[in-house]
Amino acid sequence: MADSSAVEEVVLRLEELLFPSIADVAVLSVAVNDEAVRIEVRSTVPGAVCPGCGSRSLRVHSSYLRFPADVPSGGRQVVLCLRVRRFLCPVISCGRRTFAEQLPGLTRRYGRRTERLRSTLAAVGLTLAGRAGARMARVFGVSVSRSTGAAAGRSVARPRSSSPAGGRCR
Numbered sequence: 001m002a003d004s005s006a007v008e009e010v011v012l013r014l015e016e017l018l019f020p021s022i023a024d025v026a027v028l029s030v031a032v033n034d035e036a037v038r039i040e041v042r043s044t045v046p047g048a049v050c051p052g053c054g055s056r057s058l059r060v061h062s063s064y065l066r067f068p069a070d071v072p073s074g075g076r077q078v079v080l081c082l083r084v085r086r087f088l089c090p091v092i093s094c095g096r097r098t099f100a101e102q103l104p105g106l107t108r109r110y111g112r113r114t115e116r117l118r119s120t121l122a123a124v125g126l127t128l129a130g131r132a133g134a135r136m137a138r139v140f141g142v143s144v145s146r147s148t149g150a151a152a153g154r155s156v157a158r159p160r161s162s163s164p165a166g167g168r169c170r
Contacts, residue, residue: 037076042083043103050089052096057087068107070114114120
């Protein structure tokens with residue numbers, strides 16, 4: 001019985017350590033080898049909201065695996081094995097029959113990187129665009145092309161200027 005509570009405590013600490021700002025995520029397993037850390041994760045929310053009509057659904061249609069890359073740890077590549085559920089929309093008139101659950105703060109639709117890795121690459125891209133940014137990302141353990149690093153830097157929302165000329169020099 002004591003072993004069961006010790007395992008639960010370790011899992012809770014892993015979830016806090018790996019995903020400190022993301023609620024409703026459960027770490028199912030962690031596998032470490034010489035090159036990579038593979039973390040199996042799933043959502044703990046019982047349902048999801050249809051992006052088409054806004055209705056909540058609890059009816060699971062199917063599930064699939066996503067493998068978004070995450071920020072490297074200890075010189076090892078980190079890959080999530082994310083179990084994503086597809087739900088059936090309960091509204092018959094809705095244009096979407098099924099939809100995939102989204103995990104805010106972890107991934108984006110069609111994204112191949114976690115939000116943490118995306119923001120790290122954006123910071124590198126803003127600071128060091130092009131080849132220098134790609135070299136710096138490799139030091140972190142992330143392999144990206146120079147155009148990917150520059151694009152990540154451009155994707156960050158720029159603050160709006162309060163000057164009447166809209167921030168342009170005349």
